[in-house]
Structure formats: structure tokens, C-alpha cells
Amino acid sequence: GAVVSQHPSWVICKSGTSVKIECRSLDFQATTMFWYRQFPKQSLMLMATSNEGSKATYEQGVEKDKFLINHASLTLSTLTVTSAHPEDSSFYICSARDLAGGGNEQFFGPGTRLTVL
Amino acid sequence: LAKTTQPISMDSYEGQEVNITCSHNNIATNDYITWYQQFPSQGPRFIIQGYKTKVTNEVASLFIPADRKSSTLSLPRVSLSDTAVYYCLVALSSNDYKLSFGAGTTVTVRA
Numbered sequence: 044g045a046v047v048s049q050h051p052s053w054v055i056c057k058s059g060t061s062v063k064i065e066c067r068s069l070d071f072q073a074t075t076m077f078w079y080r081q082f083p084k085q086s087l088m089l090m091a092t093s094n095e096g097s098k099a100t101y102e103q104g105v106e107k108d109k110f111l112i113n114h115a116s117l118t119l120s121t122l123t124v125t126s127a128h129p130e131d132s133s134f135y136i137c138s139a140r141d142l143a144g145g146g147n148e149q150f151f152g153p154g155t156r157l158t159v160l
Numbered sequence: 161l162a163k164t165t166q167p168i169s170m171d172s173y174e175g176q177e178v179n180i181t182c183s184h185n186n187i188a189t190n191d192y193i194t195w196y197q198q199f200p201s202q203g204p205r206f207i208i209q210g211y212k213t214k215v216t217n218e219v220a221s222l223f224i225p226a227d228r229k230s231s232t233l234s235l236p237r238v239s240l241s242d243t244a245v246y247y248c249l250v251a252l253s254s255n256d257y258k259l260s261f262g263a264g265t266t267v268t269v270r271a
Contacts, residue, residue, distance in 0.1 A: 047203075049203075077258070077259070079261075086247070086261045086262060086263050086264055087204070087247075087261040088261070089258060089259065089260065089261075092258065134201065136203045136204075138203075138204075138259075148194060148206045148209050149206070149251075149259060150206065151196075151203035151204045151205070151206075152203050153202055153203050154201065154202060154203045156201065
């Protein structure tokens with residue numbers, strides 16, 4: 044199947060700083076990528092849909108000014124957590140769909156563990 | 161997005177077959193049924209997808225009755241490494257293929 048990578052795999056930062064997480068589709072192009080957040084013992088929660096060349100669309104309750112999403116190319120989407128606070132500590136996961144693959148499945152990245160001190 | 165309901169947890173032993181049934185009463189005509197597997201601190205991994213009847217791959221089988229209001233994921237001869245959370249999702253082919261994850265089923269395989 045198609046491969047999606049994330050960088051970094053984990054990050055620890057101080058409260059008030061900003062953190063950027065990258066999501067890359069390694070062997071396919073994706074006009075749409077998705078960002079999820081997962082707290083311990085909970086399911087994945089969709090945060091936003093990242094569209095190449097246009098603004099991201101955010102799910103209800105997700106602050107767009109706090110979670111900045113940029114999808115500058117067909118293989119890269121970035122999520123920046125601005126002014127991070129301890130409550131933002133979570134597991135962030137991206138996914139992408141292979142446009143040329145013909146199927147409907149989404150491929151997920153390995154996730155990024157964010158810890159805000 | 162169609163809501164799904166599946167058991168919270170299931171226990172099994174190595175070598176047994178595990179069947180997880182998911183209810184999706186409000187599934188729409190264009191929705192596909194997809195199952196993912198997730199290990200702790202990893203992203204979900206695609207297992208299988210289907211629209212109707214039966215789909216089989218090297219990992220699992222997916223059974224979908226004619227009314228499509230439910231589906232059953234069948235994992236043959238599970239091993240300890242199959243211990244994970246399994247998610248059943250329905251995704252509309254339009255609407256950017258958004259996925260809404262439910263609570264999932266935690267499958268624990270014992271020796």
C-alpha cells in the first residue's frame with residue numbers, strides 16, 4: 044500500500060512555543076490530507092481537512108488560528124500547533140488518499156506524539 | 161457521516177477465529193465500509209474495504225449482508241500480534257472521504 048510519513052515522531056516543547064508537524068505521502072500524490080488527534084485511551088478525532096492549494100477546512104470546535112495547516116504541495120501537509128499548552132499534548136495523526144490508486148482507502152501516517160511541558 | 165456501533169472489547173485465544181460485527185443502520189447508497197487496525201502509539205492500518213457481499217484478502221474477510229446495515233470482520237486464526245483496536249468506518253465517496261472514528265473494538269488475544 045501507499046506510504047505516509049510524519050516528522051517528527053515525537054516532540055517535547057515548552058508551554059507557549061509553536062510546533063510544526065509534517066505529513067508526507069512518499070510514493071503517491073494527495074490533493075487532500077486529513078489531520079486527527081488522539082488522546083490516551085480514546086479514538087481518533089478528525090481535526091481538519093487539508094486541501095492542496097487552498098485553505099483547510101476545520102471541524103467544529105477546532106480553532107483554526109491555533110492549529111495552522113498548510114498544504115503547499117501534492118505530497119506535503121504541515122500542522123503547526125501555535126502557542127502550545129499542556130492540554131494540547133496528544134497523538135497527532137495524518138492520513139491521505141492515493142488519487143491514482145483507484146481505491147477509497149486512506150493511508151495513515153505513524154503519528155506524532157506531542158508533549159507540552 | 162453514518163454512525164457505527166461495535167462491541168467495546170473481545171477476548172480470544174491464539175488460533176481461533178475472531179468475528180467483529182459492526183452496525184451501520186444509516187449507511188447511504190454511496191458509502192463504503194472500511195476496517196482499520198491500530199496498535200498503541202501507531203497510526204491506523206487499513207485492513208479491508210467492501211461495498212456489498214463478501215470481500216477477502218490475505219489478512220481478513222468482510223461479510224456484508226444485502227441490506228448493508230451491518231458488516232462482520234473475520235480474522236482467521238488470530239495470533240498474539242493481532243491484539244489491537246479495530247475500527248469499523250463508513251465513508252461517503254464524496255465529501256472528501258472524511259472518516260469518523262467510533263470507539264473501536266479492543267481485541268485481546270491470549271496464549
